[in-house]
Amino acid sequence: MFELLGVPPQALFGQLLLGLINGAFYAILSLGLAVIFGLLNVINFAHGAQYMMGAFATWMLLQYFGVPYWGALVAAPVLVGIFGMLLERLFLSRLYHLDHLYGLLLTFGLALIIEGLFRQQFGSSGLPYTNPIPGGANLGFMFLPYYRAWVVAFSLFVCFGTWFLIEKTKLGSYLRAATEKRDLVQAFGVNVPRMITLTYGFGVGLAALAGVLAAPIYTVNPLMGSNLIIVVFAVVVIGGMGSILGAILTGFGLGIVEGFTKVFYPEASNTVIFILMAIVLMIRPAGLFGTQR
Amino acid sequence: MKRNDVFTFAAVLALLAVLPAAIYPLFLMKVLCFALFACAFNLLIGYVGLLSFGHAMFFGFAAYVSGHAVKVWGWPTEAGILAGTGAAALLGVAAGAIAIRRQGIYFAMVTLALAQMVFFYCHQAPFTGGEDGIQAIPRRPLLGVIDITNDTVFYYVVLAIFTFGFLLIYRVIHSPFGQVLKAIRENEPRAISLGYRVDRYKLLAFVLSAALAGLAGATKAIVFKIASLTDVAWQMSGEVVLMTLVGGMGTVLGPLVGAAVIVSMQNYLARFGEWVLVIQGAIFVTTVLLLRRGIVGEIVAAFARRALRRGKDTAQDAD
Numbered sequence: 118m119f120e121l122l123g124v125p126p127q128a129l130f131g132q133l134l135l136g137l138i139n140g141a142f143y144a145i146l147s148l149g150l151a152v153i154f155g156l157l158n159v160i161n162f163a164h165g166a167q168y169m170m171g172a173f174a175t176w177m178l179l180q181y182f183g184v185p186y187w188g189a190l191v192a193a194p195v196l197v198g199i200f201g202m203l204l205e206r207l208f209l210s211r212l213y214h215l216d217h218l219y220g221l222l223l224t225f226g227l228a229l230i231i232e233g234l235f236r237q238q239f240g241s242s243g244l245p246y247t248n249p250i251p252g253g254a255n256l257g258f259m260f261l262p263y264y265r266a267w268v269v270a271f272s273l274f275v276c277f278g279t280w281f282l283i284e285k286t287k288l289g290s291y292l293r294a295a296t297e298k299r300d301l302v303q304a305f306g307v308n309v310p311r312m313i314t315l316t317y318g319f320g321v322g323l324a325a326l327a328g329v330l331a332a333p334i335y336t337v338n339p340l341m342g343s344n345l346i347i348v349v350f351a352v353v354v355i356g357g358m359g360s361i362l363g364a365i366l367t368g369f370g371l372g373i374v375e376g377f378t379k380v381f382y383p384e385a386s387n388t389v390i391f392i393l394m395a396i397v398l399m400i401r402p403a404g405l406f407g408t409q410r
Numbered sequence: 411m412k413r414n415d416v417f418t419f420a421a422v423l424a425l426l427a428v429l430p431a432a433i434y435p436l437f438l439m440k441v442l443c444f445a446l447f448a449c450a451f452n453l454l455i456g457y458v459g460l461l462s463f464g465h466a467m468f469f470g471f472a473a474y475v476s477g478h479a480v481k482v483w484g485w486p487t488e489a490g491i492l493a494g495t496g497a498a499a500l501l502g503v504a505a506g507a508i509a510i511r512r513q514g515i516y517f518a519m520v521t522l523a524l525a526q527m528v529f530f531y532c533h534q535a536p537f538t539g540g541e542d543g544i545q546a547i548p549r550r551p552l553l554g555v556i557d558i559t560n561d562t563v564f565y566y567v568v569l570a571i572f573t574f575g576f577l578l579i580y581r582v583i584h585s586p587f588g589q590v591l592k593a594i595r596e597n598e599p600r601a602i603s604l605g606y607r608v609d610r611y612k613l614l615a616f617v618l619s620a621a622l623a624g625l626a627g628a629t630k631a632i633v634f635k636i637a638s639l640t641d642v643a644w645q646m647s648g649e650v651v652l653m654t655l656v657g658g659m660g661t662v663l664g665p666l667v668g669a670a671v672i673v674s675m676q677n678y679l680a681r682f683g684e685w686v687l688v689i690q691g692a693i694f695v696t697t698v699l700l701l702r703r704g705i706v707g708e709i710v711a712a713f714a715r716r717a718l719r720r721g722k723d724t725a726q727d728a729d
Contacts, residue, residue, distance in 0.1 A: 160515045217515050218461050219698050226694025233687030351523040354516060391527035395508045402511040
């Protein structure tokens, strides 16, 4: 077998695929964060916990109700999304008139509660979830597990679906208008508070969807969200929250960079995104696709 | 110093000085270390308006440096604590230079990410002992004479360190420098247009806060004879935010009260395992929703309301 840059191609492309999958999660999560921040002006710290809830919902649906993966793919995001809407109505909606920092603190507290409850109930060792599409194809230069190919393809579909929804549909134009001028949109007779609740539910649902996709790849673990969300924050800082396509591009791009780092300099694979964040802040503080606000 | 403040501080200090008679000194030292940590954090959020979600990096890194210096290099205790503080200050220069390029919510995310980077560094670096941390850090006599293996004696040393940090912060926020910081908090563009080099002020405040957080962490490492990954983890950053929030952001005594509340809570609830996390989260949510000024902030506000009422009453009497 030939070698690329002194690395066997299986290892290189395998890590690249894993990077692409992580990138897909970064993209979906930062997309949800950006949509929520745009309208609510809240950085949703509970996003990681809600991603974890998506994975657990998948596991529980199978374990307790016999709902298979494909059912959970729809049911889990909806259920977690509804839970998110409840949180928004009960807690977040009381803070909109205050400094944005309070939203961050509140959702941080919510994340602690959710994570603590799941750890209390399920321990922190993690639960396995059976791969719904076992097997894979040998492409000659690498082995491609079908499930991972599905995750990458479906994530791309979800990302561009979200982009289409926000940028090209009437509903999306309401959302963008309300992000710019809330009062004016309300004056035109749009029910903005309801829109805010639905938007938060949508963003939370996206996080849960990423959780469903992650369940068969990583073990379902109460801690899976809190470590991921910090990386996603760095991704958001690098990309800036101004543009949907920017968030998608940054997410996938950074996943690939991380994958490459795992091959060539594994010691830095945990930190490479943070280092990139520092560099971007030095050169372009507003982020690659962002505008200073 | 204002006269009211002098009386309050003297009373608090007197209380802290007699407390070891009633409460286990090791517990009190923990409270004081975290109180200093929270005071350092409060300097940024309360007086510059910057919410750092990564202060554990200074606390934990200083703990590692002082632990390593004292245990492996055999440095005297005071040199070890100074080394930790200095290392935290240097880290503060680097992290601050990056973080102050963004404000508000982004500042919180950037500091959190930088702290996570430091966490991973400490996890991998050879001198930190990885998962085990640095254990059994010796308590050498302070300045060669004070025997700090005795907890009660060490408590007064820690009290002195806390008082030093506390008064330093008090002095800073009441200095012209502190006034500029408050101006930046209230209206940054105006401070810029008045000719202040805002970035320098912010960076200096950040470094000072980092150094004092480091002083707290280094002291904590000597007190508990251990420096571990817990000290640099993001949960620690969250805890200091919680302490300050509960006590009252932007109040002088709030961090001390908040640290006392949260540390005692952790002590009593330790046997409930994961419920501590849930309860901490619940306190976060409740405080943000109902008690945003914190304990000390609410007390101060109550006094202010009473003074206002009394002022009105006397005004009416004069009529």
